[in-house]
Amino acid sequence: MVIQTIATPAGWVAAAWSDRGLFALSWPQDDGQAAQAGLQEKLRRWGGGNGGFSLVAEGNGQPFAPVLEKALADYFRGEPVSFDIPVDLSWCTPFQKEILIAIRRIPYGEVRSYREVAAMAGHPRAARAAGTAAGANRTPVVIPCHRVIRKNGELGGFGGGLPLKKFLLALENGKSPR
């Protein structure tokens, strides 16, 4: 596992890479230390134990690290970005994997309801389960779980906090920064 810290227009983001791709991503923080510490805390919780990480400032050994870095910079500048990098979904259950993959197919700037996402994944009745699966997402933004909202137009929930969900949607609607 390799940890990378990235400066974006929205703050510092920490990324964890496994040999299968991007494993986890933190939310933007005020400083790189905080982002990294927060991500490691999560990794420890998920990994059960201390899991051996090697800290690396610039993701050496991970060919997609520079790609992620540029994509995040562009994204938080308000540009339409497709995160074309491998994501490690080996930690999730088959259902979660299906849901997260479906979410990944939602185009930039668009939204889908929890039910639509569930249907895309082949489980038309599992709207609620889709919600909990979305909440389990470890690579926010790259897997755009913020583009999933309620069918009645309400935002629904969000692991990173609803204000953040709102911000991301506004950003993708071009009503933000630039």
Add this chain to the structure above:
DNA sequence: TACAGAGCAGTAT
């Protein structure tokens, strides 16, 4: 409009 009840998959008690 309001409120049960059911189906759904995971996680936490």
Add this chain to the structure above:
DNA sequence: ATACTGCTCTGTA
């Protein structure tokens, strides 16, 4: 075994 989730649909009144 239960309870609670980032939900939504079908009654019932």
